[in-house]
Amino acid sequence: MRVTVISPLIYTYGAMLISGVLRDAGYDVTLRRDLDAGDADVVLLSLYSTMHLLDGKIRSFVRSRHDRGATTYAGGPVSAYPEIVMGELDLDAVVVGEGEETVIRLLDEGVAGDLDGIAYREGGEVSITPPARHAPMERPLPLIPDDIGGQSIRGANVYVETHRGCIGACTFCQVPRFFGRTIRSRSIADVLAEVRAFRDKGVRRISISGGTGSLYGYSDGTFNTTAFVELLEGMAEVMGNRNVSSPDIRVDCINDEILEAIRRYTIGWIFFGIESGSDRILRLMGKGVTTDQVVDAVSACRRHDLKVAGSFITGYPTETDEEYQETKDLIEALSPDDVFVSAAEPIPGTPLADLVLKTPDEENPAFVRHTGDYRSLNLMENEARAFDLMMHADLFKPGLHVVTAEVFDSYLNEARGQGRDIRAVSDLLFRYGDHVG
Ligand code: SF4
Known part of the structure; x- marks a missing residue:
């Protein structure tokens, strides 16, 4: 067939x-x-x-x-x-x-x-039908297309899976719902065989896929730092140190050994899902960490000479102007080297989607028209905050960043596009669920 x-x-x-x-x-x-x-x-x-x-x-x-x-x-x-x-x-x-x-x-x-x-x-x-059992972690080599070396996803040609599951329970994230909260790790030998196969097909930059990379080998509530370090070292041997990245790590899943391994064996960046500067919003998001932990984690990365990127979510349902301002203040305090901003997207099946269904439109920044500084741009509140935060983050990145007309337009288009998608996804949710309106 x-x-x-x-x-x-x-x-x-x-x-x-x-x-x-x-x-x-x-x-x-x-x-x-x-x-x-x-x-x-x-x-x-x-x-x-x-x-x-x-x-x-x-x-x-x-x-x-x-x-x-x-x-x-x-x-x-x-x-x-x-x-x-x-x-x-x-x-x-x-x-x-x-x-x-x-x-x-x-x-x-x-x-x-x-x-x-x-x-x-x-x-x-x-x-x-009833759910199928989890797939075994032993698997054949992927089918790797000949033109894989030509694709770039946040700078990497491909993201390899080292383990499944996440101990976190972030309300906006699919990972723990899809793969569960128990970590199932692949063997280092299998991952490295795959990395070699990707390299042989023309992959030059490889990354560890989403979730939290340092949960590799985690079992029974215990981190396996040795396994994670060996994994990075092995990947670096195959690809070269500057061609491996290990994005997306929780701020509470690091230690000095992990950070040192990231410095030695990868491009030297760490990506934290920081999300918000408001502890109330972090609790609402189920992040399981506080802004104090974020500040400590970023300081630890700086001590290890790592660059830090942070992702932030704006317009979470019920986020107030003051709470949004706390996110701006946190960015100012941290000066991340790079920032990814997303307006909150209610992926169906997540607790965030349930919250969006239960939130009256007038309390959901995705459906409230922005009446502040950017009112002439005709934005929704979540779009205005996403746009504002992108520009704000540029002000506090190390080095000089000038918001040219081109950058302004690209941020505005990005924020508008996100807002459009979120309204479309929300409308989809409303069609299949009970929305309070
Ligand atoms: S820590 Fe990351 S992967 Fe885990 S639930 Fe939160 S956002 Fe998802």
Whole structure:
């Protein structure tokens, strides 16, 4: 059987992994980034953003296949909310959760009510079978496309998965819901074999994928710093020290050894999800850390001569002007070397999505018109705060940063785009859930 796996716009690690699993199971697999099924008998869409469900091109691609009687399945992070995926796209089935085992059975046996881990249509209704068990951490090599070296995601060609799960419970994040809160780590030998395979296919910069890198090897409430250090050292031996990065670490998941290893074996950056300067908002987000811990963690990084990037979320439901100001004050105090700003996006199935459903529109900055300094720009409050914070962060980055007209426009477009997407995702939520309005 010929299978085309489509991962829109970028080759995600998950799409390459599933393609490798199918290849080793004997399927004739092609992995693509564009919406071209080729001569496939079955298309498997690997969808990693809620916005894919609202994308006109993806919707018409799936509809036209459906109208021709061609089989299309979907999987990936969006499978965490299968009712919405099935409701929005004319798919034959969704592979729910970790799909490595389910997808083989689905292709071998077809859609069936006794196949765990799928959503499908039955008598006009969407049926969801019981969750499949977690996939084993031993796996075949991913199917690596020849042009992988040409893609760049935040500077890396590819993000490899070293473990699954997160001990955190951040309300806006899918990771603990999708993979669970128990950490399951791969063997160092397996990860390094994969890193070598990526390098041999032209990958020059490799990164550890989302979650918290230093949770690698974590077990029974105990960090395994040695394992994390060995992992970074091994990756650096294959790729070269300056071609490895280890982003996204919780501020409470570091120690001196971890920071020193990041300095020695990576590009020398650490990325913290700081999110807010308000302790009330951090509690509401379920971050499990305080702003004091953030300040201490950033100081520790500076002692180890690391550059620090921080991600921040603006416009969390019920965030007040004063709380937003606390975030600006924290950025001023920390002077991060780089800053990523996002307006809060309610990914379906997360506690944040539940909160958005329960929050009256007039208390949700995504739906409140901004009446402050930027009123002439016609922004929503979450957009205005995101835009303002991007510019504010530039003022406090080390070195001179001039907000040119071009930079101003790019920040404004970014904030507007985020606001548009968040309203679209919120509207999707409202269609499938009970919104107080
Ligand atoms: S620490 Fe990071 S990966 Fe873990 S739940 Fe929070 S945001 Fe998600």
